[in-house]
Amino acid sequence: MGLSEGFWHHEYWLPPGATWEDMKESAGVHYPQPQNLLLCIPGALLLIIVRCIFERTVALPLGRRLGVSDKRRPKVQPNATLEGFYVQLSRTPKKGDLVSLAKRSDLPVRKVETWFRHRRAQDRPGLMKKFCEASWRFTFYFTSFFSALGLLYDKPWFWDHTVCWLKYPQQPLPSALDWFYLLELSFYCSLVATLPFDVKRKDFKEQIIHHIATITLIFVSYCANLIRFGMIVMLVHDASDYILELAKMLHYLKWKRVCEAVFIVFAVVFIISRLVIFPLTTYYYFVTKFQLFLLSCLINTFLMILQLLHIFWSYLIIQMIFSVLLHGAKRKDARSDTEESERSEAEDLPKS
Structure with missing residues (x-):
């Protein structure tokens, strides 16, 4: 048996008693074709292009019209020695390095x-x-969530999760769900590709693990x-994502009260969908109704x-809400940038 045949052996991918023959396409009946997933590569590239166009032609003009502006920052004097150290070694030199650089x-x-x-x-x-980054993600997550709702609301297995497993794996795949799956995969591949260029946050490592x-x-x-x-798992996850991105947009617009209200809505939806609905319904049915085999263990x-x-993100969210409501702490995204705070940035500016 070759490497490819061994990888795709039905005992790894399908429950006991099922084979790939059970999922052969026939007239009018469509099943998933793994080779179609290769389309996620051009799909991700296309989404990156669409994002660039969206940010330039929609998000940027919208941000300017709503009053988003970058703070004025001091410019450094060109210095080849310091620049070389900054680029090649460290952005935050230690005390000994500072002394050495000062002498040089x-x-x-x-x-x-x-x-x-x-x-x-x-x-x-x-x-x-x-603002542009949050606008793009808000647009995608909002469209994705309500598109998924539109695709699933008339499906009996959406309302009764036990129906998800009837006659599995011989469950024909509607073309709309096929394309939706490919779109979601392409989007997350595009997020991985743009991670080095996007705003870095404190949970950068967790983001990579999540993606x-x-x-x-x-x-x-x-x-x-x-x-x-x-589809049900993706819908549960998308339910709160677009609300978070909207809260970020409002934060960058400095619409404080509206931002706080939207963030509280996000916190409620996130905790209910991720800590209640996902484990107690969706995941519960997968564990109790699905036969145990290699792929199910991986999933x-x-x-x-x-x-x-x-759980980690819920902790950050709850911590943030308590710090604001009980202690009056400065409101700040729990997944804030890894760089210095806005206060540090303000101190760097020349005083008027």
């Missing part, structure tokens, strides 16, 4: 410290970049024809990873 540049240590602080401020993403787990689950669930289960593992991330 013939500058006081204090001025070297200031140069690096201002240089980091130049690289920090501005409000407009954040890898999501892509893996979409891939394997499509190949094994777990489309019904996969269980990645679903548990997602649930751990849900």
